[in-house]
Ligand SMILES: [Zn+2]
């Protein structure tokens with residue numbers, strides 16, 4: 001049983017708990033490979049997933065994870081924009097809770113909102129992404145994917161490439177990877193970095209790290225979601241930050257490419273690489289990340305709910 | 309004849325403004341004024357309300373030069389009457405009301421309305437008029453007519469005038485009337501969608517940042533304009549070390565400039581935002597530990613002239629929401645003295661005789677209004693405080709219509725037991 005009931009941030013887990021998550025994810029990975037992909041572990045438990053920001057991938061991943069553990073899962077999704085001010089979020093929360101659910105999976109567009117909601121409910125909450133703040137399950141599935149591939153974590157060099165400032169994935173991964181002994185470099189231009197990056201190892205171009213990195217982690221670049229359109233153009237992005245075939249060929253043997261998905265083809269990663277990724281035996285782990293997502297989320301649901 | 313308004317404060321101490329220290333003494337108040345101060349005053353008779361002030365200190369009624377009373381327009385958050393009651397509970401007997409009401413206080417009619425409604429309360433209310441019509445930053449208001457109607461100063465508070473040329477013209481014209489221009493300094497392009505101080509914590513929390521530069525580029529601009537025009541400017545709610553330094557330099561080169569700071573900027577730093585508690589969402593944002601220390605330093609070396617609460621009442625629905633959607637502001641009137649006393653005197657060893665002028669003479673001088681002093685012949689506006697008593701700030705204890713206090717749950721030292729305004733006991737046990 002995890003020592004904290006809710007998982008709001010990667011910082012809520014110590015190394016021991018993280019290893020526990022990774023170990024149980026291993027056994028749930030086996031279940032997912034079976035003919036009958038279902039265990040009765042969470043029979044009788046009800047999970048509600050509340051998505052106040054559109055997402056298919058994460059929502060479905062949690063849904064499959066819950067179902068494979070025999071939990072019932074109900075989905076509620078609402079565009080945050082279609083809700084009026086906060087009261088309505090709290091009303092929604094009250095309504096769902098009065099239906100006696102055992103755990104909430106929450107995603108919200110605004111940073112801190114999942115923590116706010118957690119503070120008013122008496123059931124455990126798993127943060128499925130809040131604003132630009134945290135996305136702990138993504139970071140956990142990423143570390144699981146890395147561990148599975150390399151069979152170790154300590155000392156691996158990872159580069160997080162692109163839009164750091166607007167990315168909850170970047171924040172969560174940076175923190176978790178460092179905690180697990182990886183060497184993290186952020187590759188981003190000034191306007192996609194925090195004002196003060198003196199505590200980070202920073203490079204401004206992918207070319208500076210491409211030959212030396214073990215894990216090239218490409219962050220989503222959403223031009224339309226910047227607060228102000230500061231980044232000049234896709235062409236400029238391609239020049240310094242995108243992964244094309246030429247750069248891919250410069251990566252060292254046994255190195256891998258990761259991306260939290262969905263990939264903006266032609267921005268973070270070029271089309272031909274995505275085509276290459278469909279073939280077996282490549283070093284592009286994007287599909288492996290998705291598969292690991294289900295197992296890691298099963299592990300989290302189990303550890304939070306299963307032994308109570 | 310029964311004298312309703314005769315009050316005798318016995319067995320206590322009081323702040324002597326001339327000697328600038330706390331001394332023992334009884335105070336006798338009659339007909340609204342301090343009639344006598346001395347040792348062992350005794351006026352027998354049931355016509356005198358006697359306050360046993362053992363353990364209490366009489367300080368001049370506080371003057372809060374930055375308050376949002378919300379009337380007209382937002383009476384569900386606060387009214388002139390409810391705000392005045394909250395003020396008196398906090399020991400504040402005079403306040404300046406900011407003009408961002410609905411409609412904004414940009415007309416003679418509205419200034420008169422606030423004065424009339426204010427005079428029905430026991431607190432002296434000084435209306436501040438808008439700098440620009442509708443606070444739109446496009447055209448200056450009728451500064452002459454508004455001054456004559458009773459505006460104590462001019463401000464667009466949260467809607468800073470981004471047009472430098474217009475600000476320059478306003479400053480030149482303001483010289484004709486001698487009222488201070490109270491400036492909320494924020495470059496709106498820099499602050500943009502920002503929610504908190506830009507720094508280590510905003511990065512970690514994924515909350516959009518407001519850099520110190522947002523304040524500082526505007527402070528620098530307005531200092532240049534004030535130096536050129538000779539206008540009387542007041543920078544309200546300084547928040548950053550750079551801002552303090554700009555004012556310090558301007559003062560040393562002789563500019564006609566003053567400034568204030570809020571209790572919440574002195575009390576907190578941006579690490580508190582880790583709670584995502586929306587009561588800490590304020591503008592300007594609560595800045596870093598280094599900025600907090602610089603504000604303290606500014607108070608100590610006299611760069612900062614006053615402390616003002618920026619009392620900004622908001623409904624629960626405006627605060628009990630996501631950090632992004634929540635309104636900016638914290639209330640401050642009822643915790644005003646206690647927050648200042650706790651932070652400055654108890655925690656930082658500042659003498660109370662240094663604190664009191666920041667809450668009384670300082671703001672009075674900036675606004676050019678009547679000073680509150682405990683002196684024979686002065687209007688009796690006095691707060692009786694217990695500086696040994698502590699209390700926990702609780703939601704249910706607030707009498708303001710709004711409860712959005714950054715100080716909720718904190719233990720503060722310095723309890724206002726009685727407030728006397730115009731010679732009447734207006735708060736405390738009668
Ligand atoms: Zn302001």
Ligand SMILES: [Zn+2]
Nearest residue numbers: 374406465618
């Ligand atoms: Zn204000």
